[in-house]
Amino acid sequence: MLNLSTAVFRQLLAWPILLSGALWLTLAYNLSFDKDLGAASLGAFLSYIVLASCALILRFGYVLQQRRQQGWLRQDSLRRTTGRAVIAEAGAAVCSLLLLVVCAQLIVLAFNPAVNGQSESHHIVLSRVESDNSWAFNWDDSIPVGSKLCLTFDFENAPKGVIESSIAVKQRSAPVTAGKIFYWPLSADDVRDRTITLEAPAEHNISLIRPIARLVIERPPISALPRLLLNQLLFFFTAIALCLFIFRRLKVNGNLASMGALAISSLPNLKGSHLLPDVGALVACGLRFERTALTTSNIALFTWLAMGAILIYISCKNLVANKK
Amino acid sequence: MIRHLPSIFVSLIIAFCVVSVANGNLRAVGQDSVDSFRCFNMWLDFNNASVEANYLMMGAIADQIEDLSGNSEARELSAYMAGYSTSADSFKRMEYDALYWAETGVKWLRSSDSTRNKPFAGLLLAAYIYAERISPHSFSRLTRKQMLKTYAAWLASGGGPDSVNHAVTKLYQGYLALDREARDNYILSQLQQTRFPK
Numbered sequence: 038m039l040n041l042s043t044a045v046f047r048q049l050l051a052w053p054i055l056l057s058g059a060l061w062l063t064l065a066y067n068l069s070f071d072k073d074l075g076a077a078s079l080g081a082f083l084s085y086i087v088l089a090s091c092a093l094i095l096r097f098g099y100v101l102q103q104r105r106q107q108g109w110l111r112q113d114s115l116r117r118t119t120g121r122a123v124i125a126e127a128g129a130a131v132c133s134l135l136l137l138v139v140c141a142q143l144i145v146l147a148f149n150p151a152v153n154g155q156s157e158s159h160h161i162v163l164s165r166v167e168s169d170n171s172w173a174f175n176w177d178d179s180i181p182v183g184s185k186l187c188l189t190f191d192f193e194n195a196p197k198g199v200i201e202s203s204i205a206v207k208q209r210s211a212p213v214t215a216g217k218i219f220y221w222p223l224s225a226d227d228v229r230d231r232t233i234t235l236e237a238p239a240e241h242n243i244s245l246i247r248p249i250a251r252l253v254i255e256r257p258p259i260s261a262l263p264r265l266l267l268n269q270l271l272f273f274f275t276a277i278a279l280c281l282f283i284f285r286r287l288k289v290n291g292n293l294a295s296m297g298a299l300a301i302s303s304l305p306n307l308k309g310s311h312l313l314p315d316v317g318a319l320v321a322c323g324l325r326f327e328r329t330a331l332t333t334s335n336i337a338l339f340t341w342l343a344m345g346a347i348l349i350y351i352s353c354k355n356l357v358a359n360k361k
Numbered sequence: 362m363i364r365h366l367p368s369i370f371v372s373l374i375i376a377f378c379v380v381s382v383a384n385g386n387l388r389a390v391g392q393d394s395v396d397s398f399r400c401f402n403m404w405l406d407f408n409n410a411s412v413e414a415n416y417l418m419m420g421a422i423a424d425q426i427e428d429l430s431g432n433s434e435a436r437e438l439s440a441y442m443a444g445y446s447t448s449a450d451s452f453k454r455m456e457y458d459a460l461y462w463a464e465t466g467v468k469w470l471r472s473s474d475s476t477r478n479k480p481f482a483g484l485l486l487a488a489y490i491y492a493e494r495i496s497p498h499s500f501s502r503l504t505r506k507q508m509l510k511t512y513a514a515w516l517a518s519g520g521g522p523d524s525v526n527h528a529v530t531k532l533y534q535g536y537l538a539l540d541r542e543a544r545d546n547y548i549l550s551q552l553q554q555t556r557f558p559k
Contacts, residue, residue: 068398068401074401076397076400076401080393080397081397081401084393084394084397084398085394085397085398087390087391087393087394088391088394088395088398091390091391091394157522158478159478159479159522160431160478161431161475161476161478187522189514189517189518190517191513191514191517192517192533192537193513193517193537195537197537197538198538200534200537214530215517215530215533215534215537216516216517216519216529216530216531216532216533216534217519217530218518218519218521218522246514246517246518247475248474248475248480249474249475249480249481249484249514249518251478251479251480253522272390276390283367283371287367287368287370287371288367289367289368289371290368293368293371293372293375294371296371296375297371297372297374297375299389299390299391300374300375300377300378300389301374302390303378303382303387303388303389303390304378304387306387306388306389306390307381307386307387308386308387309386317388320390320391321393322393322394322397323393323394323396323397323430324396324397324400324429324430324431324432325393325430325431326393
């Protein structure tokens, strides 16, 4: 099985592919962290790694199709052809992804680039007026615990001499001062509910300047990169399993299977759909990645991984027809 | 036909995803990555447009950068260049041309108050464009009202989250201590005494 796995791995990462990967990593590093060119953003770097991972999944589909056309080379050497071939192929694909994320981590460790100096980022939050002295806020994504609401209150119509007031939610309360930004730290419950309603004392007659209400989210430091890359690897594990399932079990063309696997992997991000676990944040990347990065719950993650394991298990079963 | 059913099914899923992405109901894996790269290219275009002083192009690109990345720096920079710095008398622009771009700069800022990631610096910029570039040529009450409202909102924010200057908080509290009739003149005198920080 190890021989077959090594052979598939070599086929996956042929020399031209390895060279392209190295060039891609160099480009990714420069476009993300270069002093003049880059966005100095970890999210930008992650986005190039996600693209490389997607390309590897497509390459995996192509290699599977090639192996089918070549008559399943080296598969006869296996004692139990049915299951072990699938495991060997999955192992090769996971190892190639592992190589990519390890190289991505090493390049950052070696050069220790400077990332955006601001530890927090500001994001839009939807707000609506509930009553004259209360306002509701809501957001679509799962945001990290520890995020804050950043609010500006207008004391224009407050009684003369009132420059202090308070904002309350249930039993919690915090003071607000005229001319100072007000921060409301969101609790784990608020983050889970994706909504919160703040209330001010009616007698103070203060109002929220709604267009400039924002969510403040802490940016993951560069030391969080290993965890972010590991998240990507875990996400693509199930994509690999999906690709193998579609290819081996449904007997679909390898290229189509890899595209289908990527399409199905995108479905957890579908608005209003709760069919698949909410694991979109595992591949959070881009210039707004901090909004969702590291927010995947353990239950969702383990469900996603279990789905991958089950798909590989089903793919291992009853593949007599694939024997040469 | 039955042999091709799985392929048809997978193709249908791919088609569904493509349509959902086009409708904005789905973020495909890697879509943020593509947007990130597009954003990088847009910054290059934005720099070229700023070198060529193509303000319309700058505004259009800034709009797209904000939409893709949530970063409003390009928006504020284009409003500053088009509506403030190059509208100064020292720039020797035609009066109507300077006024047109000042109004355009303010329009860009006002229309994006709720979408800029950090709207605070833009509020101050808009107030100064009103005060220094538009008000001397326009006696509209609406302009005056917008200017006062924008500056008051900036004061209420204490200069924004990055401000380390407590003077803005004191200014706002001083503003609130005044009678309503005196507040407008307080803001006007502040705008006349100070200049937009570079």
